[in-house]
Amino acid sequence: MNNIIFEHPLNEKMRTWLRVEFLLNQLNRHCQFDQNNALIFFHALSELLEIIERNDVKGDLIKELESQKQKLILWLTFDGVDYDLLNNLIYQFDYFLAQFNLITRLGQPLKDDRFITAIRQRLTIPGGCCSFDLPLFHLWLKIPQERRNIQVENWLQHLSILDKSLTCYMQLIRQMGEFKPFICSNNFFQETNGDVNLIRIRVSLDKNVYPQVSGHMSRYSIRFLPLDTCDNVNSDSIEFELACC
Structure with missing residues (x-):
């Protein structure tokens, strides 16, 4: 993949x-x-x-x-x-x-x-x-x-x-961050962490989406947006992997 x-x-x-x-x-x-x-x-x-x-x-x-x-x-x-x-x-x-x-x-x-x-x-x-x-x-x-x-x-x-x-x-x-699988439900994912400097998001190219991240070191949220505005994002569930570094 x-x-x-x-x-x-x-x-x-x-x-x-x-x-x-x-x-x-x-x-x-x-x-x-x-x-x-x-x-x-x-x-x-x-x-x-x-x-x-x-x-x-x-x-x-x-x-x-x-x-x-x-x-x-x-x-x-x-x-x-x-x-x-x-x-x-x-x-x-x-x-x-x-x-x-x-x-x-x-x-x-x-x-x-x-x-x-x-x-x-x-x-x-x-x-x-x-x-x-x-x-x-x-x-x-x-x-x-x-x-x-x-x-x-x-x-x-x-x-x-x-x-x-x-x-x-x-x-x-x-290398300090290990990728773990997650599911973004209703096109919204939120995570509360400790001292995190960098998040890495791995997603399949087939989904044709990119993440929009907001937040700071201790709390952040992720939404996925389509590359083309005419495409619809499956808001029910988007599978992705996340590494917190």
């Missing part, structure tokens, strides 16, 4: 992590580009830098890594756990924390880069990256691919520690 997983954050920090993760994935997926799709990369880069500038991404992520590390250390005291896996994760978190401590301001070299800044300024204008707006960018897209790839790789290196640490952190968070 083909399923789709929807993820919904239940607090502001998780909302930020999901957005940063999404933009990092966009950068990695579109880091080798030509003049036809270059703006996908620079749009993602600009939006990521905007999030970093508006939020204390470095400080907040350091706190999250420290918190998860302490939980992992506590798990070492339990019998039957995978000690090698836990020690490996603790080692990784220590490495990430040490690397963050070497950085004064996350992404600062990218913010100071005059080439990137020129493009970011024009991205706010509809159609503002035409060749007459950014002749420097137009010329740069004509240089050999190998030279551009090296420069892009150098840019991404400044975000490497953010990418690696957030990937590890989000993988751990997602």
Whole structure:
């Protein structure tokens, strides 16, 4: 059966992590580009830098890594756990924390880069990256691919520690939630939980519905809406799976 997983954050920090993760994935997926799709990369880069500038991404992520590390250390005291896996994760978190401590301001070299800044300024204008707006960018897209790839790789290196640490952190968070089957009756499902950061909803693609989630960390509700407004959702019972992370 083909399923789709929807993820919904239940607090502001998780909302930020999901957005940063999404933009990092966009950068990695579109880091080798030509003049036809270059703006996908620079749009993602600009939006990521905007999030970093508006939020204390470095400080907040350091706190999250420290918190998860302490939980992992506590798990070492339990019998039957995978000690090698836990020690490996603790080692990784220590490495990430040490690397963050070497950085004064996350992404600062990218913010100071005059080439990137020129493009970011024009991205706010509809159609503002035409060749007459950014002749420097137009010329740069004509240089050999190998030279551009090296420069892009150098840019991404400044975000490497953010990418690696957030990937590890989000993988751990997602693994904390086990999918369990539920039925949404009368197209309404409500759950009361403790400290939940993220819910993951798995539903069959055949149902052609998506979830509408409202609530917060301790209580939330789910309704399912059809992709096409002309379709009717079977409000009697919609089977789905839910993981609370």
